[in-house]
Amino acid sequence: MSVYTSVSQDEMRAWLQRYALGELVELKGIAAGVTNTNYFVTTTHGRYVLTLFEVLTLEEVPYFLKLKSHLSRHGVACPAPIADHTDSFASLLAGKPACLVSCLSGQDVSQANAAQCFAVGEMLAQMHLAGNTFPLRMANPRGPAWWHRTAAELYRHMPADEAALLRDEIAVQASHRFDDLPHGVVHADLFKDNVLMDGDKIAGFIDFYYACNDILLYDVAIALNDWARLDDGSIDDALATALLAGYQAVRPLTAAEIEAWPLMLRAAAIRFWTSRLLDFYRPASGELTFTKDPGVFGRLLQAHRQRQQFWL
Amino acid sequence: MSVYTSVSQDEMRAWLQRYALGELVELKGIAAGVTNTNYFVTTTHGRYVLTLFEVLTLEEVPYFLKLKSHLSRHGVACPAPIADHTDSFASLLAGKPACLVSCLSGQDVSQANAAQCFAVGEMLAQMHLAGNTFPLRMANPRGPAWWHRTAAELYRHMPADEAALLRDEIAVQASHRFDDLPHGVVHADLFKDNVLMDGDKIAGFIDFYYACNDILLYDVAIALNDWARLDDGSIDDALATALLAGYQAVRPLTAAEIEAWPLMLRAAAIRFWTSRLLDFYRPASGELTFTKDPGVFGRLLQAHRQRQQFWL
Known part of the structure; x- marks a missing residue:
């Protein structure tokens, strides 16, 4: 395969x-x-x-x-x-x-439990601390400039209501600056299929090929959007709370991060919505990839925009 | 303990x-x-x-x-x-x-078999190759200058025949130059109790605290003097041959090394005879160590001096 x-x-x-x-x-x-x-x-x-x-x-x-x-x-x-x-x-x-x-032991899980979400949050925070002494630098190739450029080519293919949502969210994100949030080395793709689990323990994070320097909180949001998401697309409160508790057991979030958190969850949703839309509408772009449903992240963005409680 | x-x-x-x-x-x-x-x-x-x-x-x-x-x-x-x-x-x-x-698995062995000797020789050669790119340098604190200085203080405590043997061997070694032999990072103490075995496989070399830059062949001689030595103090031909075969499967010895080999086995014997004599005659020198029989290495040196075949 x-x-x-x-x-x-x-x-x-x-x-x-x-x-x-x-x-x-x-x-x-x-x-x-x-x-x-x-x-x-x-x-x-x-x-x-x-x-x-x-x-x-x-x-x-x-x-x-x-x-x-x-x-x-x-x-x-x-x-x-x-x-x-x-x-x-x-x-x-x-x-x-x-x-x-x-060679690591362990396997990825299709649905995580709360202990696994805690462990992922904890290890992600450890990774962020350990990244502090890594001397090389890499810009994020899938950052806001990329969303903006890519989305501009996608709107005409999308249903009008979805295009309006994506356009509006990109504008909202562009009007906020996150320069005061802690930066560092991020995995940037810490989905369940990129973590090998050994029971409730982390056997290893894998697939670092989107890793780069970016906002640490963005990495937490990317992980939460996948690890705490149920099959029906909704975020499970207990899983989300566990992941954040694990993360904060090692690196408590700053006041600025807590304030930025709701928007960061939406930023993390845009990034994957955009890339999946790109794969969906331009499957022949030459990249070796399998098309996954982009709608998951559109609906997740919508849910984050309407959400009142953010598990902090 | x-x-x-x-x-x-x-x-x-x-x-x-x-x-x-x-x-x-x-x-x-x-x-x-x-x-x-x-x-x-x-x-x-x-x-x-x-x-x-x-x-x-x-x-x-x-x-x-x-x-x-x-x-x-x-x-x-x-x-x-x-x-x-x-x-x-x-x-x-x-x-x-x-x-x-x-934390490594495995345990040290009190008596090695031929497969284990082969594996140790092979891993030692791999260690020597991998050491080529290690940038730091360390002089050997237990080299010829140290033997010479240390033995000078020991002769008066030793039986006359043993002192004569040690004195003569140090003089023989001093009259040979080994500058043309391959140098690099050596473990310098690769006895059986410094290797964890997992069956016939190497789980790990440990106790690198004599590691330094020195002649690679000297490291092979130190390992052989312990790994191929039987309880009666004699060297087992099959074990010695296996260790050398394992080493040469990765790094074949040069002509200069083959020529120097008999003397190198004797040099490796001196190094441990001297340090054990020091521990034996000056147990209160403040070093935290257990006194081991120095005679083993005196007898081994004598045997190497009389040996005709060197397993190459």
């Missing part, structure tokens, strides 16, 4: 010589993931995950791998990239930028 | 706030290790080993922790130090330099 690029045993055996990981025992494609090709690689030393990047270039990959290495070194649960004998985390394999990372 | 410095639950709980590791669940002293104090630390995120350094200072500790972090990042089996929110691997706890590292 997600093996877009095939790697032969011989190619793998030769490429493994770059590493201190022993000899190849088994190479097995992983049928998960949307954008990249992944394999389980078992060597005489242990088990690793191989990723071949289908979109990112060899120049773009190191930021994400260095970030995962930094976070892993700080004890944040995520895959640890393995450096090769040139001290690089990535090099070409089968013509694609490729890396090896440690 | 090896808890020289006690840490209370409250001290630990407060110190853990420096890290992204969650809340303290359990703190338990470890009855192993000779020089430092070790605890198992279980938090809501996982299990770690706490080390309180009884001899090294806060200025001396980072070299060893950065080395372990570098090697771990390259997939060499060893504990991975955890960085705190100031991006440091060590800080004071109960008045001692202290660090947290990942």
